Amino acid sequence: MTFFIKTSVAVSALIASAGLASADCGIESGSVRILSNDFTAARVVADWAEKCASDTVQVTRNQTQEHKNIQVPALSTNPAKYTVAMVASNSVVPLLNDDLIRPLDDLIAKYGQQLTDSQKIVVDGKIMAIAFMANSQQLFYRDDILSENGIEPPTNYAEFFAAASKLQEAGVLAHPVSSNLKPGWNVAAEFINTYLGTGKDFFEPGSAKLAMDQDAAIEALENMKTMTDYMSADWATYDSNAQKPVWEAGEVALSIGWGSIAGSYIAEDSPSPDIAAHTSFAAAPSLGDHGIPAVALWWDGFTIAKNISDEDAEASFRAMMNGISGDMLAENQDAAVWLIDGYTPTKASSGVLENLKAGARPYPMLPYMGLLHTALGDNLNEFLQGKESAQQALVDVNAAYTAAATEAGFLN
Amino acid sequence: MKHKTFMAFIWPSLLAMTLFIALPILSVGYQSLFVEHEQILKTAETCGPFGCNSQVSIDAEAMAKQRAEQPAGRYNGLGTYTNASHLAFGEISEIVATSKDFNEIRNRIMNLPFYKALVFTLAYTFIVTPLVIVTGFFIAIVVDSIPKLFKGPVIFFSLLPMLVTPLVGSLVLFWMIDSRGIIGAALQALFDDPGLSLKASPTLTWITLFTYGVWHNAPFAFVVFYAGLQTVPKDTMESAMVDGASRWERIRFVTIPYLMPLATFIALMQLMDNFRVFEPIIGFSAAASATTLSYLIYNDLRAAESPLFGSAAATSMLTILGVVILLLPVLRRNWREFNRKS
Numbered sequence: 001m002t003f004f005i006k007t008s009v010a011v012s013a014l015i016a017s018a019g020l021a022s023a024d025c026g027i028e029s030g031s032v033r034i035l036s037n038d039f040t041a042a043r044v045v046a047d048w049a050e051k052c053a054s055d056t057v058q059v060t061r062n063q064t065q066e067h068k069n070i071q072v073p074a075l076s077t078n079p080a081k082y083t084v085a086m087v088a089s090n091s092v093v094p095l096l097n098d099d100l101i102r103p104l105d106d107l108i109a110k111y112g113q114q115l116t117d118s119q120k121i122v123v124d125g126k127i128m129a130i131a132f133m134a135n136s137q138q139l140f141y142r143d144d145i146l147s148e149n150g151i152e153p154p155t156n157y158a159e160f161f162a163a164a165s166k167l168q169e170a171g172v173l174a175h176p177v178s179s180n181l182k183p184g185w186n187v188a189a190e191f192i193n194t195y196l197g198t199g200k201d202f203f204e205p206g207s208a209k210l211a212m213d214q215d216a217a218i219e220a221l222e223n224m225k226t227m228t229d230y231m232s233a234d235w236a237t238y239d240s241n242a243q244k245p246v247w248e249a250g251e252v253a254l255s256i257g258w259g260s261i262a263g264s265y266i267a268e269d270s271p272s273p274d275i276a277a278h279t280s281f282a283a284a285p286s287l288g289d290h291g292i293p294a295v296a297l298w299w300d301g302f303t304i305a306k307n308i309s310d311e312d313a314e315a316s317f318r319a320m321m322n323g324i325s326g327d328m329l330a331e332n333q334d335a336a337v338w339l340i341d342g343y344t345p346t347k348a349s350s351g352v353l354e355n356l357k358a359g360a361r362p363y364p365m366l367p368y369m370g371l372l373h374t375a376l377g378d379n380l381n382e383f384l385q386g387k388e389s390a391q392q393a394l395v396d397v398n399a400a401y402t403a404a405a406t407e408a409g410f411l412n
Numbered sequence: 413m414k415h416k417t418f419m420a421f422i423w424p425s426l427l428a429m430t431l432f433i434a435l436p437i438l439s440v441g442y443q444s445l446f447v448e449h450e451q452i453l454k455t456a457e458t459c460g461p462f463g464c465n466s467q468v469s470i471d472a473e474a475m476a477k478q479r480a481e482q483p484a485g486r487y488n489g490l491g492t493y494t495n496a497s498h499l500a501f502g503e504i505s506e507i508v509a510t511s512k513d514f515n516e517i518r519n520r521i522m523n524l525p526f527y528k529a530l531v532f533t534l535a536y537t538f539i540v541t542p543l544v545i546v547t548g549f550f551i552a553i554v555v556d557s558i559p560k561l562f563k564g565p566v567i568f569f570s571l572l573p574m575l576v577t578p579l580v581g582s583l584v585l586f587w588m589i590d591s592r593g594i595i596g597a598a599l600q601a602l603f604d605d606p607g608l609s610l611k612a613s614p615t616l617t618w619i620t621l622f623t624y625g626v627w628h629n630a631p632f633a634f635v636v637f638y639a640g641l642q643t644v645p646k647d648t649m650e651s652a653m654v655d656g657a658s659r660w661e662r663i664r665f666v667t668i669p670y671l672m673p674l675a676t677f678i679a680l681m682q683l684m685d686n687f688r689v690f691e692p693i694i695g696f697s698a699a700a701s702a703t704t705l706s707y708l709i710y711n712d713l714r715a716a717e718s719p720l721f722g723s724a725a726a727t728s729m730l731t732i733l734g735v736v737i738l739l740l741p742v743l744r745r746n747w748r749e750f751n752r753k754s
Contacts, residue, residue, distance in 0.1 A: 068717060089460075094717045099472030123469055124456035131461050174606070183700040184715065206455050206468055233609035234591055237697040249592075299461045339461050362462040367451065367470045370717035377715065378525065381700040385614070388523065400525065403497040407722050409448035409486065 025052035025322045030315025034061040035071060036086030039260060041133050041300065041336035045086070049323035057315055067091070075100040080305040083316040089298045089363045090370060092121070092129055097367050101128055101303040107317040114321065116341050121301060131301035132324040133260075133336040136360060137180075137193055137284055138295065138351025140247065140255040140265065144278040145172060156286045157223055157294070160254060164230040167253055177230035178246055179256040181384065182239040187224075188376035189296070190256070194220035196361045197287040197294025208368045208410035210401050212394070221383055221390040223287060223294075228384055230254075236381060247279075248272045256284060259352035263334055266348060281351035283358050293355045296363040299339070368410045375401035437732065444492055444725035446485035449478045485722070492726040497708075499730075500524045526727070529703040530734075535618070536704070537686040537738070540625035544682055545675055547626055548633020553663065555634070556641045567638070574631035582695025585624055586611075614701035621702055624692050629685070633678045640674045641667070676742060683738050688731065705731045 034049060036042045046061045053059040062082070064070075068091050074081040075095065085095060095101045103126035108115060112130075121129040139160075141153050146163065149170060154160040160177075167176040180186040195202070198216035203209060228235050232246070240261060246252055248271055262281055270276035284295035302320050304313050322328070329340050337349040345353050363369070375397050383393035405411045452474040458467040494501045503524060511517045521527050555566055573581065588595045589610040600608050610616045644667055652662050690706035693699055699707065705727060712724035 069714065072718070090717060097470045097472065097475075097718065099476055118461045120459065121461075122457070122459035122464075124454070124458075134461060182697055184711075206453075208451075208453070208468075232591065233607055233612040235612075236700040237586075237611050297462050356462070362460060364467075365458065365460070366468055367453070374711070374715040378699075378711065382523075385700065387614075392523070396523065399496040399503070403495045404716070404720055404723070406495070407447045407488075407492060407720055408718065409451040410453075412450070 025057075025318050027052055027054070027057050027315045027318050029056035030058075030309075030312045032057065032059040032084065032312070032316045032319045033082045034059070034063075034084045034086065034316075035067055035074060035082035036061065036063050036084075036302075037067050037088070037091075037300075038063040038065050040263070041260065041332075041338075042086055044328065044332045044335050045132065045302075045320075045323040047323075048325065048328040049084075049319040052315075052319040052322050057319070059319060071095060072098060072100065075305045075307065078307040079309065079312075080307040083305050083308050083312050084302050084320055085305065086300065086302045087129060088135075088300045089365050090373070092301075092303060093365060093367055093370060095303055096123060096128060100306055102306045102313060103127060104130065104304060104317065107304070107314065111314075111318050111321055114325065114341065116339070119301070119339050121299070129301045129303045130320070130324070131299040131339050133300045133338050134352055134356065135258065135260045135298045135300060135337065136295050136352050136355050137189075137256050138259050138262070138355060139282045139284055140257050140262070140351075141280055141282065142253040142275070142278050143280045145253040153280070153282050154254070154285050155283070157226075157288075160285045161226055161230070164254055168230065173251060173253055175230060175232040175251065176253045177227060177255065178235075178238060178243050178252045179227055179231065180239050180243065180258075181224070181228065181231070181235050182237055182242070183381045184377040185373065186239045186377075187380050187384070188373045190224060191220060191376050191380055192363065192373070193256075193284065193295045194223055194287060196296050197284075197290055197292060199290050199292065199361075202364060202372060203366065203368075208366075208405050210372065210398055210405075214391075214394070217394055218390045219288060220294075221380070221393065224380075225384055225386075236385070248275060250275050259337060259349065259355075262351060263336075263346075263348035281348070283351060283354035284360070286358075291359075293358050293360040295355050295360045297352075297355060297360050298363050300336075368405055368408070371404045371408060371410070372397075372401050375404060440725045440728050442484070443721055444729050445487060445489060445722075447488040447492060447722045448485050449475065449482070450486065451475065452478075488722065492722045493730070496524070497723055498526050498726050500526060525703070525708065526705075526730075529705050529708050532618070532702045533687060533689065533704045533706075533734075536622065536625060536689050537683060539622050540629065540686050541679060541682040543622075543626045544629040544633050545678055547630040548635075548678070549637050549671075549675075551630060551634040552637035552641055553667075555638060570634055571631045573627050574629070574635075576628075578628060578691035579695050581628055582624055582692040585620075585627075586696050589620060611697070617696070617698050617701040621689075621692050621696060621698060624696070625686065625689065628692075629682060632681070636674055636678055637671060640671045644670050676746070680739065680742050683742070684735055687735055687738060705734065 032049065032052070034046050036046060042063060046063060050059045050061065071085050071091065072094050075085060076098065085101070087095065105127050108127060115130060119131050120127045121131055139153070145167070146153060149166060149172060151163045151166060154163050164176045167173050180190060195212070195217060198213070198219060200213040200216040202212055204211040240258055243255060243257055244261070244265070247255060247265065250272065265279050266276045284293040286292055287294040304316055324340055326342050329338055329342055333344060334346040334348055337352040379396040379400055380393055382388045383390055402411060452471040453468050454471045455466055455468050457464055458469070493499055496503055504521060507517055507520045511520060522531060551570055555563065555570065558566060587593050590596050591600065591609050596610060600606055610620050648666055649662060652666050657665065688706050689704050690710065693702060693704055693707045709724045709727045712720040712727065
């Protein structure tokens with residue numbers, strides 16, 4: 001008897017939750033197929049888009065860190081394998097380059113009243129993507145360790161290094177700093193952050209010709225090298241995943257890391273609650289007297305595929321509107337730095353928002369930026385390891401970028 | 413065997429080899445001669461959450477037309493092979509012209525991405541291959557001489573490194589040599605140097621990768637040698653014993669000559685395998701200190717948002733060429749032996 005009661009309670013609870021789960025998004029029919037990166041905020045948005053599923057509306061998703069590598073082939077077929085591609089500042093570029101996503105102006109006029117202007121990514125007069133969250137690297141610091149040693153949270157790199165050497169000399173921590181300097185994507189992102197902090201640009205205006213300011217680039221490189229002096233000898237293997245356990249082990253007091261994982265550093269289920277309670281965030285330090293955080297701002301958003309029926313495009317857009325709706329926001333305030341109307345900042349978002357306020361610059365959304373990113377990733381480590389000069393590293397970057405950009409048809 | 417019978421047996425594998433090996437190689441070779449079309453750029457106002465500015469973007473429509481006309485891209489001949497990312501002829505002649513001495517020439521050439529990768533690949537191949545053969549041989553000799561009861565379990569454990577997926581194996585070792593890992597911490601204690609990190613210095617990273625290579629590949633040599641040991645002729649062995657040969661002399665004058673053809677076979681396989689070393693570079697996050705030709709191909713295809721197919725294809729063809737050059741001496745030897753016998 002009790003078994004019967006238990007089962008029926010469980011079953012009715014299931015039915016009730018299923019009933020709750022399928023929100024009425026007003027979509028009559030269509031197929032929504034989402035391709036996205038795999039992180040908390042992307043999962044939440046896809047969860048809410050999935051609530052639009054009904055007898056006539058199918059919602060499926062593929063959330064994978066491989067999304068960048070499959071999006072172009074998957075959207076090139078006709079009809080496209082996915083109707084929605086969630087993208088970021090850099091991964092939207094190949095979709096734009098190959099003309100694989102559709103302008104959203106009409107859909108926004110009909111169904112996009114909830115969007116603010118800052119969410120609309122406009123390229124050449126047409127809205128090509130909708131941003132829903134911002135991201136950037138930022139300063140993570142241990143407020144307990146800093147205050148015990150009479151150190152104010154650093155706002156520029158001079159203070160940052162002074163704080164680090166004070167901690168080192170006082171014998172508090174042997175390697176008080178960590179940052180994502182793993183060769184490849186990470187070290188390049190770090191250089192781009194630092195170089196943007198000098199206020200200079202990477203390219204000649206209107207062309208793919210690399211024109212980095214030599215002095216600014218060397219300043220950025222020297223800054224990164226100073227950083228390694230305060231990092232564990234394993235710094236060349238540090239990416240986001242490798243940094244976090246080091247932080248949780250309490251071996252580091254100052255770290256430059258991604259805002260999107262700040263929430264997990266202070267989460268209640270953190271393996272080291274004492275450290276989580278004393279983890280604070282601030283804008284990334286600025287470089288020299290340039291005064292802006294040495295960091296690139298990123299956005300995450302979604303696009304709608306071009307090679308799909310108008311019906312599916314409409315269904316996809318409306319499902320995604322539910323995915324980034326106010327109701328979703330109300331339940332997930334701390335999952336990201338949302339760009340959605342009605343967002344109230346939380347502790348986890350403080351670093352990114354301070355970057356924004358202090359005038360940090362966006363990651364350049366240029367067709368050839370990815371090539372430069374790769375060239376930087378492959379050629380900076382020998383300098384950081386002390387095997388070659390900053391000048392030589394820049395010459396190598398230039399050679400690698402020029403070869404790649406020539407092959408890709410951007411340079412002659 | 414009659415010609416006809418031979419063909420009847422061989423045609424399925426010939427067909428498979430043509431379809432899955434020869435044709436792909438041809439298509440890669442073809443691809444390596446082409447580069448992307450010239451990109452038609454336009455400047456337009458671009459807006460996002462962080463403000464508006466005037467930015468360059470690609471004129472997608474005009475590009476689509478070009479691609480429809482010439483799907484393979486722009487013919488570039490051997491241009492990709494000779495550019496700075498590959499054989500770098502231009503850079504090398506400049507280096508030779510502007511350097512003071514041979515040392516500087518060598519250092520500057522070693523700084524070019526292709527040659528840097530080639531040097532590590534060759535070092536890995538020529539250090540790991542002989543060590544694998546020697547280690548495998550000794551494991552086989554030792555295992556062959558232990559009591560029957562333990563043979564099964566010992567063979568199983570000796571084979572484990574080969575059974576582990578290379579990427580997983582290297583990741584396991586990567587965490588063990590971490591300064592918080594069991595090997596890393598033990599080495600720090602042993603040398604009394606808290607700053608010692610196998611991941612930090614290029615030399616130690618190279619040694620780590622070589623060690624991993626031997627660890628991973630030795631079981632292969634062991635299995636082959638062990639199988640060979642079971643067939644060493646007993647009468648020769650016994651007559652050597654009657655003649656008073658010591659254990660070492662029996663190995664030196666009976667076993668080794670008898671197993672020599674197997675060593676050639678292992679050398680052949682290992683040269684090919686080690687020349688395309690790739691997984692440990694990823695597993696050990698070693699790209700800062702060591703890159704290989706296969707890593708360059710992976711990087712071209714995976715690092716940027718848009719893959720560089722031409723560049724990857726050129727490196728692939730150069731890798732194939734490298735394998736052919738490496739195997740020539742071994743193959744020539746086999747060919748001569750074959751001719752002598754027939």
